Amino acid sequence: MLKLKHAALLLALGGLPAAHAADPIKVGIALDISGPFATIGAEIRDGFNLAIEQLGGKLGGAPAEFLQTDFAGNPEQANQLANRYLERDKIDFFTGPVASNAALAVGPALFAAKVPYLSSNPGPSQYAGKQCNPYFFSVSYQNDTYDEAAGKVANEKGYRNMVLIAPNYPAGKDHLNGFKRFYQGAVKDEIYTKVGQIDYAAEIAQIRAAKPDAVYFFLPAAMGINFIKQYVGGGLKDIPLIAPGFSADQDVIAAVGEPMLGILNTAHWAHDLKAPGNAEFVAAFRKKYDGRYPTVYAAQAYDTIMAMDAAVRAVGGKVGDRAAVLAALKKADFKSVRGDFRYGPNQFPVQNYYLRVVEKDASGQLTNKLVSTVMEKHQDAYVGECKM
């Protein structure tokens, strides 16, 4: 009844066409909870759902509908799902995919339909540079920035000789190039492994023979888990490991256990970061999801919904006015759990990056501890290529 009264009032004021008061704002969420990115996808879903719950299922105080469908990490299926959301459900916002290939696959249809895509995780260089688009907003990070921060960490730690290791595919090379963009020491060896490799004994022997000061690895998901377990078992514990935050977040820690201790990693957020609202977010997350610490993925998914909420509030629920929605999104007037949030000209965040280290918390649980700020207000390397 309250809703009806509210609608009637709005009608009486003549502010909104009837359709807007009746139709909820539709958010198309492409979930990634099965397939190769299931773990990360589940984290993102949990972040979304916590934000949706806290907002009472509304956006900017207006009724909203959050459509959630799994596409199993397959870019082709992501594309089909995005088209279904566009044609059948007439969505007003889109978000969800975990991997860059899916983000690149769904982009063109969404941009053509003038539906804002707020990325809750991938920040492909294409969208940060040449293919930047007014309808794409990265609420997360640009893919290379974690590696750039890690390169800076290596300099600060005084590592002069390093071995770098990544899978032999384009993203692997991109990430190592991101590292080398800021790292000033020598690269003793750059090892590219098979995608999906199980056994890393050969590479670990190479590392031992090379005697580097430290090792930087970009090995997503299971590859990282295999590598860390075998690295520590192989007695290389004394050669420090540096990784982008993805390889040392709560999901990986839960699967590897003790060998994670002491791994240095970089991210734009940490659960013990002193930012307004962050402690409350972490506490609410742990309460809702049986005590587990949120990952970066959950934190940025939470932020993504909050960014939509603020934009809808700013336009008074009139999401049909896309120009106004874009302007409101671009202002990013929401309380991010990472602190002040601001976009650069390519609509990728200009933000701090932090060094974290895996340690035990007061209750003996393995988790990341914030060490220091590595980069302040850092913008990605591709912004110059963006003509927008």
Added chain:
Amino acid sequence: MNAIFVLEQLLNGLGYGLMLFLLAAGLTLVFGIMDTMNLAHGSLYMAGAYLAARVHQSSGSFIGAVLIAMAATVAIAGVLEILIVRRLYPRGHLAQVVATFGLILIADDAVKAIWGPSPVLAPTPAALAGPVRLLANLPYPAYRLVLLGVGLLVALGVGLLVNHTRVGMLVRAGASNRAMAEFMGVRVGRVFSFVFTLGAALAALAGALMGPISAVQIGMGEAILIPALVVIVVGGIGSVRGAFVAALLVGLVDIAGRAFLPPLLRAVLPPALAADLGPALAGIAMYVLMAAVLILKPAGLFPARA
């Protein structure tokens, strides 16, 4: 590159090969005897890894965990054999591939329903967590040495079983000529049930042993099934001896491609080219080996059917 480095890499290749053998031995017998392609073999490997990880964490005993995982996986495999696989023997390879692929999907979803989508913790037994000094300047992971030992023992045991026991004779008879064995009064169906559960036990053992050094997660069985299939093709389908030799070959070729090839290429080629070519060649080394063997010996190194 010095002698110690070479020795270490040879040990690595041997260890990887023996793990592949545990998986391939069951696969090659099932395929060889009943001409049945069982893609779900990898799911049994996954079951072994998950069960062992779970039991190890709650009981604290690694040996107990491995044994329980094997027993439970054998029980699962027995049910599968009676309900599904047995019906697939007379069907064509396509039906077998489709049905057992369906089993993979069901197994993956079942694991997800029970344990969730995230990889689970499979700790290394504390006593074996660190390295031991094999030589003054060759520390080697203690756990990998145990893998080597267990792999060799099991290979020996399976070899004895197949080549020097009555059951093994029936198995070999079924593998070399099934129809003839049936005419001679061998109950090939029963032999097959035995072989299927033996294969399941070996797959579970491999999974349980690989857990502490790899990610215990959904899809782990599919990832290792591919090199295992290469092993049985190279070795000759149905031959345990072939699977053993081929597993070691594949393990060594794989390690050589990753460890020795890059420095060699760098010595003879411009750095940029070597950097691109090395990982690409290492990735296909195993398949080059398979192609070469198939050209020279189309039925594999030790064909079971003469």
